[in-house]
Amino acid sequence: MARLIARLRELRHSDHRITAQVRAVLVESLYASTQSLVIGALTSTTIAAVVAWATVDAWLAAAAVAIGVVGALRIADALRAHRVDVDAEAAARHEVGYRVGALAYSGLLGLFGFLTLTRSGDGVVQLLAVTTAIGYAAGIAGRNAGRPRIALAQLCLASLPLSAGLLIGFEPLKLVLAAVIVLFVVAMIDITLQTYGALLKATLVSHENAALAAHHAAHARRDDLTGVANRTAFREQFEERLRMLPGSGSKLALYWLDLDRFKEINDTFGHLAGNALLAAVAGRLRTHFDHESVVARLGGDEFAILSPVGDRQEAATIGAAILALVRRPVAHDGHSLRTSASIGVALAPENGREADTLLKNADLALYRAKESGRGQLYFYEPVMDEKIERRRQLDYELHGALERGEFHLLFQPIFDLAASRVLSCEVLLRWTNRHHGVVSPVEFIPIAEDNGTIDAIGHWVLYQxxxxxxxxxxxxxxxxxxxxxxxxxxxxxxxxxxxxxxSGMPPERLNLEVTETVLLEDVETSLAALEALNRLRVRTTLDDFGTGYSSLSYLTRFPFQTLKIDRSFVTDLERSPASIAIVQTVVDLGAQLGMRTIAEGVETQAQLDQLRRTRCDAVQGYLLARPMPAAMVSAMLAGKGSEATG
Incomplete structure (x- = not known):
């Protein structure tokens, strides 16, 4: 008994420790079985009416009418509550309503039993009244255990008046029955509390599992590194926005962006720096766009943004803001990480009404942006399809081209003008694809640089x-x-x-060529790389000299051994005095700086004669020798045509 009293005291405090969500579930359990409530109310009302009719007692008749009215109200309340969801906010209101009806009904049943025992001597009538109240009380222990304070109050109100009615007559058998009812109430209190404990534990476990499942579901839709939506969540929200679009009266802009030269940042500063850059860019985008927009990382350095827009001009303004956000430097470990973005934009509904169509079109626009240079934004246009689709196919084919053995090398001899013999050979990369046949280096090299395959291809070329x-x-x-x-x-x-x-080849026989425009994009990094190569005793050549931002200052800083005069100046030697003057100036400058000069693109005898007059050191071009396989080079160097034909 002491244990039961302690549990009743604990019950007073435990209800305040559960969350509103758990309480709402327990309140909902009160309305879980509408059918049993209806059957119970109809049965009790019918028995009360029969007893009142049999006894012809006004008090019992009034009590029977009250039982019927309250029962009907409870049925209406149960049916209404069953049609709506009981949320945390409404749970308190529902519980108050249920408590009032339940206690009123229980009290009326207990009162009806008490009146029957005290105002009627008919044993059958008394049995009907007592069994109705006791049966109702027994059902309460299980049915309403989710809210035990209500269940216990119902139990006492329905049962204890019966004990009081039995005690009034002081008849031995009725005294025994009164004691049995009291013991029944104590036992049912214990059963109710045990049922409540089990129900509460199950509800808590279910709630925790649901919360954990919701957490996992949210986590599964969030990018771990950046905290923005991932590809799965993006796709779900994209399709939802498209379904809502027809009635919104606005357009939906899809921005697909890649970070430019992200792989270089990873290779130069490490993956931690790359991760910091991704997180910083994602944070800026998430802060810039409100809840009506969606920011997602699709993987790698790819991001996608959905934003409602009024027209194309507004979409362009938003795109410009994205470019500006990405261009801002990111500080990491003492370094200033800088990147830009290439963005492709597709607008719904004019560029498509389905997610796959819009993604494809934004991807085509992104390719156009990459092709036009870094830091660009392009809107999708139908004319992009054919050209960019080929670029995309070549992009795909470049992955695995090395493994399929689709690359081969040709070698174009470079001749020493003074000695009229082969001085060196330039390696030329060629690609014959399984689907597209021969693909020009002018077409596939920029694609390889963009998709990162140039690194592996370059290594292979160097080794071969x-x-x-x-x-x-x-x-x-x-x-x-x-x-x-x-x-x-x-x-x-x-x-x-x-x-x-x-290979076992001496480093002095390797000459690495770089273009001058590369040097000016990152002077310090380029200088460090060239100095490191020179320490290996590898020679370096400045290729295409004169086509970029030629400056005497960087010629004195960078450790080149050779200057290569661009073919555009050589082509004009026959008809342009200015080109002759430029070539002569470059040759003289190279001589003064201790550098050899090579003229490329020599195709006529007149060009070769003019280069001899300028005292250029070496030449290469179709006039002298076309690119050839390694076997032909070996035959030439073995003595079968190693001299210049001009």
């Missing part, structure tokens, strides 16, 4: 070139072009050293 040149005469060097991405990679010296070690 050193392997081929190893068997050439010791005074013949090999010239290999470096892409901007290769030059900026911190591991370039190690790659070059590995290629030399693998």
């Amino acid at each position: 070139a050193c392997e081929v040149a190893r068997d050439w005469p010791a005074d013949i060097s090999i010239a290999v072009n470096l892409s901007p991405i290769q030059l900026r990679a911190t591991h370039l010296p190690a790659v070059v050293l590995d290629a030399l070690n693998a």
Whole structure:
């Protein structure tokens, strides 16, 4: 008994410790079985009416009418509550309403039993009244255990008046029955509390599991690194916005953006720096756009943004703001990380009404933006499809092209003008694709630079070139072009050293060519890379000299051994005195700085004669020798045509 009293005291405090959501579930359990409430109310009302009719007692008749009225009200309340969801806010109101009806009904049943025992001597009538109240009380223990204070009050109101009615007559058998009812009430209190404990535990576990499932569901739709929506959540919200679009009266802009040169930042500063850049860009975008927009990271350095817009001009304004946000530097570990974004934009509904169509069109616009240079935004236009679809196909085909053996090398001899012999050979990369056939380097090299495959391709070219040149005469060097991405990679010296070690070729026979525009994009990084190559005793050439932002200041800073005069000046030698003057100036400048000069693109005898007059050191071009396979180069160097034909 002491344990039961302690549990009743604990009940007074436990209800305040549960959350509003759990309380709402427990309140909802009161209305879980509308059918049983209806049957109970109809049965009790019918029995009360029968007893009142049999006894012809006004008090019992009034009590029976009250039981019927309250029962009907409770049925109406149960049916109304069953049609609506009981949320945390409404739970308190529902509980008050249920408590009033339940206690009134229980009290009336107890009162009816008491009146029957005290105002009628008919044993059958008394049995009907007592069994009705006791049966009702027994059902309460299980049915309303979710709110035990209501259940216990109902139990006492329905049962204890019966004990009082039995005690009034002081008849031995009735006294025994009164005691049995009291013990019944105590037992039902214990059962109610146990049922409540089990129900509360199950509800808490269910609620915790639901909360955990909701957490996992939210986590599964959030990008771990940046905290913005991931591809799954983006797709769901995208399709939802498209369904709502017809009635909104506005347009929906899809921005698909890539971070420019992100791979270079990863390679130069490490993955932690790359992650910091991604997180910073995502944070800026999330802060800039309100809840009506969606910011998502689709993977890697790809982001997507959905934003409602009024027209194309507003979409362009938003796009310009995105470009500005991405361009802002990010401080990390003492470095200032800088990037830009290429953005493709598709507008719904004019560029499509389905998610897949809009994503495809935004992707095509993104390719156009990349093709036009970094930091650009392009809207989708139908004319983009054919050209950009080819670029996209080539992008896909470049992945795996090395493994499929689709690349091969050609070699174009470079001739020493004074000695009229082969001085070196420039390596030229060629790609024959399984679907597209021969693809020009002018077309596929920029794509390889954008999608990151240029690094692996460049390594392969370097290794193959050193392997081929190893068997050439010791005074013949090999010239290999470096892409901007290769030059900026911190591991370039190690790659070059590995290629030399693998082939056994002396480093002095390797000449690496870079274009002057690359140098001006990141002067310090380029200078450090060239100095590291020179420490390996590898020679370096400034390619396409005169086509970029030629400056005497950087010629004195960068450690080049050779200047290569661009073919555009060579082409005009026959008809342009200005080109003659430029070539002569470059040759003289190279001589004064201790650099050799090479003229490329020599196609006529007149051009060759003019270059001899300028005292250019070396030449290459179709007049002298076309690009050829390694076997033909070996035959030439073996003595079968190693002299210049001009």
